[in-house]
Amino acid sequence: MSLRLITWDIKDTLLRVRVPVGQQYFAEAKRQGLCMDPGSLETSFRNAYRTQSRLFPNYGLAQGMDSRQWWLDVVLQTFRLSGAEDDETVRSVAQQLYQDFSTARNWAVVPGAREALDSCKGLGLKMAVISNFDRRLEEVLEQCDLGGYFEWVLTSESAGVAKPDLGIFRQALSLAEVPPHQAAHVGDDYVNDYWAARMAGMRGYLIRPRAPPKPLQWNVPEEHVIHSPQQLIPKLEGLLLNSPT
Known part of the structure; x- marks a missing residue:
């Protein structure tokens, strides 16, 4: 053979990933004026990711989604599970995180x-x-x-x-x-x-x-x-x- x-x-x-996801989410949220706990964000991310993967496997392609929207929803749910109430700022955080994870940063x-x-x-x-x-x-x-x-x-x-x-x-x-x-x-x-x-x-x-x-x-x-x-x-x-x- x-x-x-x-x-x-x-x-x-x-x-x-360079640092744990919770830390990266925390840093971007802080930059945009949201005070969050990195440990809570890490736990919430794992829960949000698990639920999203179960409900919409493979980025929700079968349900008409694309991966960008899929990930933005994961970030939004992560912050909601950690107690964030300012959806407008969280959406801005999610957009930036999506871009950051597209690079070597x-x-x-x-x-x-x-x-x-x-x-x-x-x-x-x-x-x-x-x-x-x-x-x-x-x-x-x-x-x-x-x-x-x-x-x-x-x-x-x-x-x-x-x-x-x-x-x-x-x-x-x-x-x-x-x-x-x-x-x-x-x-x-x-x-x-x-x-x-x-x-x-x-x-x-x-x-x-x-x-x-x-x-x-x-x-x-x-x-x-x-x-x-x-x-x-x-x-x-x-x-x-x-x-x-």
Whole structure:
């Protein structure tokens, strides 16, 4: 088996938020004159995000929404849950946060990610992105100087389906014109990244920066687990070395 394609998840695989969401929401609210508690905003955000994802999965595409409105609603509900009553100011905060999360201002490259991408490029592998991100992702990657590594970026918004739906992996393989057994996917979520990629016939690698409390519950072979992007490279080199020519 020869390996030709590596697809990457993004959030908490190659990029992560610079500071907790609650802190970022707090800072922008303070700048616009709202006094809020960052801890409360963090909790409220998680609740608002969970509810919005359940009611309007994949940015509400099936209900006629787009990702921008979806996120503005999440921010509005976050502040309401934390006790904010000035909807006009909150909407202004939401607009600014949406813009801020479209740039490198709120995102940081995971340590070792750039080196791993350079190594994959040096191995002659195609690289692409499969992410449950919204339409801002390509701009975010460009802002973080990662865009040039990928042949294309497939988001759940553009694909119309989100991981772990196998449809997004099949779209990716079709775009790359690569059969599943010649592709591998790398990500930090067991179901969305590892399990789904395996079900699509691809190799899967699960990034776990910290050891999970119950590692055996996932039934992931040790050779499929990495603790940083750079740890992927020796595994890929071994695959390529042992592949028939």
